[in-house]
Amino acid sequence: xxxxxxxxxxxxxxxxxxxxxxxxxxxxxxxxxxxxxxxxxxxxxxxxxxxxxxxxxxxxxxxxxxxxxxxxxxxxxxxxxxxxxxxxxxxxxxxxxxxxxxxxxxxxxxxxxxxxxxxxxxxxxxxxxxxxxxxxxxxxxxxxxxxxxxxxxxxxxxxxxxxxxxxxxxxxxxxxxxxxxxxxxxxxxxxxxxxxxxxxxxxxxxxxxxxxxxxxxxxxxxxxxxxxxxxxxxxxxxxxxxxxxxxxxxxxxxxxxxxxxxxxxxxxxxxxxxxxxxxxxxxxxxxxxxxxxxxxxxxxxxxxxxxxxxxxxxxxxxxxxxxxxxxxxxxxxxxxxxxxxxxxxxxxxxxxxxxxxxxxxxxxxxxx
Numbered sequence: 600x601x602x603x604x605x606x607x608x609x610x611x612x613x614x615x616x617x618x619x620x621x622x623x624x625x626x627x628x629x630x631x632x633x634x635x636x637x638x639x640x641x642x643x644x645x646x647x648x649x650x651x652x653x654x655x656x657x658x659x660x661x662x663x664x665x666x667x668x669x670x671x672x673x674x675x676x677x678x679x680x681x682x683x684x685x686x687x688x689x690x691x692x693x694x695x696x697x698x699x700x701x702x703x704x705x706x707x708x709x710x711x712x713x714x715x716x717x718x719x720x721x722x723x724x725x726x727x728x729x730x731x732x733x734x735x736x737x738x739x740x741x742x743x744x745x746x747x748x749x750x751x752x753x754x755x756x757x758x759x760x761x762x763x764x765x766x767x768x769x770x771x772x773x774x775x776x777x778x779x780x781x782x783x784x785x786x787x788x789x790x791x792x793x794x795x796x797x798x799x800x801x802x803x804x805x806x807x808x809x810x811x812x813x814x815x816x817x818x819x820x821x822x823x824x825x826x827x828x829x830x831x832x833x834x835x836x837x838x839x840x841x842x843x844x845x846x847x848x849x850x851x852x853x854x855x856x857x858x859x860x861x862x863x864x865x866x867x868x869x870x871x872x873x874x875x876x877x878x879x880x881x882x883x884x885x886x887x888x889x890x891x892x893x894x895x896x897x898x899x900x901x902x903x904x905x906x907x908x909x910x911x912x913x914x915x916x917x918x919x920x921x922x923x924x925x926x927x928x929x930x931x932x933x934x935x936x937x938x939x940x941x942x943x944x945x946x947x948x949x950x951x952x953x954x955x956x957x958x959x960x961x962x963x964x965x966x967x
Contacts, residue, residue, distance in 0.1 A: 632888070633694040639895055640687050640694075647684035647901035651677050654908055668750035669734075672726045673912050675754045679719035680901040686713040687898070706788035707772045715765045718807055720900060721863060722757050725814035726750075727911060728855055732821040735828065735848055764803060771796050808871045811863060818859055822852045851910050858907060862900040866893040 654677045658670070689709035692701060730750070733742050743749055775793035792800060829845040836842060870893070873886040909916060 632891075636891060636895060637691050637694050640691050640898065643898050643902060644684055644687040644691070647680060647687075647898075650905045651681040651684060651901060654905055655681060666747050668745050668747055669727060669730045670912060671747060671750035671754060672723050672730060673908055675757075676720060676723040676727065676904060677908065679716045679723060680904050682716040683713065683720065683898065683901050686716065702788075703776075703791065706791050707769055710788060711765045711769055714807070715761050717897065717900075718810060719757065719761055720904070721811060721814050721859075722761075723754075724855060724859055724907075725817055726753060726757075727907070728818050728821045728852060731848060731852065731911065732824065735825060735845065764806070768796075768799060768803060771799055804871060808867060811867050815859070815864070818852075818856045822849070822856050825849045825852050854910055855907055858900065858903045862897050862903065866890075866897040869893050 655674075658674050658677060686709060689705055690713065693705040693709065696702075730745065733745050736742075737745065744753075772791070775796050776791070825845065825848050829842065829849050832839065832842045832845050869886060869889045873890050
């Protein structure tokens with residue numbers, strides 16, 4: 600019986616190893632495009648870090664803080680984009696290295712943090728659109744969801760929810776760690792997935808897809824409702840102030856919807872089929888390249904979101920205007936001071952010359 604048991608264990612282990620080998624072989628891809636990805640991610644990292652770091656400095660370090668629900672969501676969106684930028688170096692190292700520890704660190708922690716902040720950006724973009732729509736419906740700010748307190752609670756619940764999902768994934772990936780001697784021409788994290796982690800992986804991606812669809816439908820609804828209200832207002836009073844405000848709100852909503860669709864729609868069109876169909880070798884490699892390309896497009900969100908900050912946040916525009924006005928005033932003041940110093944010098948010199956001339960004229964001459 601013991602021999603049979605040992606033989607059964609050996610046979611099962613051999614079967615698992617064969618399956619893992621087949622999966623790794625199926626995931627083997629041409630890595631020549633990784634140089635292009637690394638260059639693009641490096642540029643996005645530098646630009647995104649600068650833009651979002653500057654945005655956070657404006658939001659948190661200005662002297663006159665104007666608290667509002669929209670500013671609260673914009674702060675969290677800027678924080679999520681800044682954290683995405685910080686996640687890019689480990690992704691770049693992951694492309695450049697075939698080391699098993701680097702691969703494990705990226706799959707267990709780097710990728711999880713990257714996707715956590717990506718979906719935080721998606722949710723906060725939805726919150727900003729909902730807040731602007733409520734501003735149209737309740738222009739006096741009487742709705743409870745328009746309060747700063749409600750925005751802070753929603754933001755905190757969002758981060759806790761995303762951190763919980765990410766923590767469960769990280770803990771399970773560490774507990775079900777499987778041996779992996781080498782990584783031959785593949786950077787897919789799926790070769791490390793156990794059966795339990797693979798199931799959780801699909802659940803998380805289904806949940807993430809549901810979040811994305813909910814936000815996308817909401818954005819389209821908000822834009823459509825704003826456009827319809829604008830049409831009705833223009834029919835009644837084409838040149839009224841309310842029509843101009845609605846036109847501005849529709850323009851702002853269009854910018855938000857455009858950035859959202861350009862960055863996140865291609866990724867989700869590819870990601871969900873990849874999560875469920877990647878076991879087919881004929882589909883796996885094609886979906887891999889599409890997935891990597893659409894992830895790169897979605898990361899461009901960290902460079903485009905500052906446009907949303909500028910459009911939606913009056914305080915942000917005001918702060919930038921104050922910085923420019925301050926720098927202009929300082930230059931003008933320095934110029935005026937230099938002119939005053941030069942004119943004072945000229946006046947002093949003229950005064951000295953006049954005094955010298957007068958003294959020479961009044962001084963008695965000596966006849967030799």
